Amino acid sequence: MSDFSTADATPDLPLIHWVDEAHVTREPVPAQTLLGWIDAGHLPAETPAWWDGLDGWTTAIELRAIVAPQAGAAAEPTADAQPTAGDTQPTAGDTQPTSGYTRPTAGDTQPTSGATQPAVPAIDEPDDQPRPAPMTPGSLTERFDDQDLDDTFMELVERSSEIYKESEQATSVDEVFLGGVIAALGDSGYVLIDILTGGSLRNAGATSSTTQVALPFNRHELRFEDPATGARVALVLDHLTPDVGSAKVLGQRARIQLGYGQRVPNFGQVGRALRQEMASTFVVSPEPGRVTFDADLSSGFVYCQVDLLWELDRYVDDSMDVDADLLRKHLAATVHTLRKFLQLRFAG
Structure with missing residues (x-):
């Protein structure tokens, strides 16, 4: 069970929407919980984060600078304090992300029980498959020696001349x-x-x-x-x-x-x-x-x-x-x- 309890969170702090390493937007959690996961090494410090009031997505690094003065020192994480894929909703004393959510798009809203959540802005995410760097015009010839290419071209011309003479004869x-x-x-x-x-x-x-x-x-x-x-x-x-x-x-x-x-x-x-x-x-x-x-x-x-x-x-x-x-x-x-x-x- 996680040591991060939503009950420990300062009531004034907003719930944080975040994106996991698979580029999936997860259930919002208290700021201390998200920061605890990052401190324990379960999430990268550049984890995208957003809460109501921001114009766009930010990172957990900026989240810590903004939220820490309001919440005080974050709780120390324990060995089992890490995000899992088993729960669907965070509960008091066991707040963890779930795997049942997909990446939001512009205009989508996060469902809640009893209250309307603000629209979560779309995040610019990389393609699933990395694209190879485009080849430059010099990439075709750069692996060969200049003189070798010149000699090879002359061989092609000479052989073409031989074939032409054979056909002509x-x-x-x-x-x-x-x-x-x-x-x-x-x-x-x-x-x-x-x-x-x-x-x-x-x-x-x-x-x-x-x-x-x-x-x-x-x-x-x-x-x-x-x-x-x-x-x-x-x-x-x-x-x-x-x-x-x-x-x-x-x-x-x-x-x-x-x-x-x-x-x-x-x-x-x-x-x-x-x-x-x-x-x-x-x-x-x-x-x-x-x-x-x-x-x-x-x-x-x-x-x-x-x-x-x-x-x-x-x-x-x-x-x-x-x-x-x-x-x-x-x-x-x-x-x-x-x-x-x-x-x-x-x-x-």
Whole structure:
């Protein structure tokens, strides 16, 4: 039982409204009782307190300075003189706070038995959960060394450049290769007379009134002519690895169809024979190295052609430079062989 009795309190002293450490406004008690709890160490000296007549909340420290001259020395607390949560109302000889009350708000009044209590002012209380201090703009970088951050940024830029070059090479190596082909045949006296690249429109039939279709984005068709002899070289390139992923796994690969064409005597008879031959031996996707013959009815040329698989990165390096000598040699070897086949087949 508490040693603080409301009977010991000076009748002129008001009852003190106070707030516990859980920020709950408790049942008002005599000033001596509240001060006794504080002196015994059960409540902090900064315990919020209020009584009728004050404009706002104060602390028990100020309460002691105001009330002590009226009440005299406070009673000495005993070991069991501490606030508990068991009682609901203070009684003579056993005045303790209760736990059944909630924090008051502005305009709330404290209920009493038989008398109207003045409105208890609201107290500014902290949030239940402490808020972290806001981060300042420098907080992101302050834990790192300046030079280390500079070096890391340069590494990111360099790696981005490497990735960009990989993508650029994967999507553009076929175009660079074609530039090398044009240069190699141009140096040998051939003139580029026709070119279709990915997305270009071409006629789907033999007449100009037929529907036009777009060339696949990874296909290129070129045709050259030797002004001195009238011979022609036709090249069709299908880029088989036009993206970074497939290029990394397989390398830069392309299907090359290279043809050598000449005008031949009795083209009408030869053309009909070739059409019958192609109808009987037609294959959708010729195997690499298979030599075939074809007649271009619109120009009167007969072509000997072969399908090959070439590794474009043998001719175009990581810096997008073309090995012109190697490319010229491979083109020369193919054209030379096709010319032999064509002349042997249609000699005279």
